[in-house]
Amino acid sequence: MRGTLRGLIFLLELALLTAAGFWGFTLDAGWPVRLLAGLGAPLALAVAWGLFCSPRAAVALPAPAKLAVQAACFLVGGVLLALAGHPLPGVALVIAWTADKALLLHSGDPA
Template sequence: MKALLLGAIFLLELALLGSAGYWGFTLGTGWPVRLLAGLGTPLVIAVVWGLFCSPRAAVTLPDPAKLAVQAACFLTGGVLLTLAGHAVPAAASPLRRGFR
């Protein structure tokens, strides 16, 4: 069960990095800025995740602090995806239909 959960977390991390890269490449600026944002933003998030949240993290945090860093990373990915024009991800669309 633990391996299954770690695999799901890994896929969510990849989606997080993908959303950050997507945001960067869809900016309405010149290609150098889009390239820098599209490659740099996921790199920064990956470094933060690797330093504080990975199973082999260089900095060992207490569980509440580690959870806060993970939540901040995923919140950042959601905000960047919203800024890229995808405010309602597919996972939330059934909830949205239920409240109409």
Template sequence: MKGVLLALAFLLELAMLAAAGWWGFTLDAGWPVRVLAGIGVPLLLAVVWGVFCSPRAGVALPVPAKAAVQAACFLVGGALLALAGRPGLGAVLVALFAVDKALLTVAYHDPV
């Protein structure tokens, strides 16, 4: 079961990045701004995740701080989906992250 939860966590991380890209490419702006936002914001989120949240993160944070950064990244992803006109999908993304994180933490004492 842990493998399934970890796989879901990875898929949710990809969905978060896709949500940020979707928001950027749906902005009501010129194509250069849409391309910059559609590529730049997911890239920024990926860098933050890689530096602070990945299993091989460059900066080792205490567990509560790491959880806060992860939650903030997913809240940004959910908010960007809402801004792109998909508030329901944004809420589902955040809720699935919260449930998956809670199950991993409670059942396996894994603060991934």
């Protein structure tokens, strides 16, 4: 069960990065701004995730703080999808992450 939940959370992390890129590339702005936002937003989320949330994070946070950063990242992804005109997928992303994370924590997995 844990393996499936971990696999799902990895796919959700990829969906988070995709959502951020989608938002950037769909902005109602010139091509340079869309390119910067479409590449920069997922990069910023990936850097934050790598620094604070990955198993080999550069900054070791206590479990509650790590969970808060993860939740913030997924909330940002949900908001970005909503801003791109897709609020239901944004809500679904946040709910799917919350459910998967709750099941992982309930199973004793700190990931």
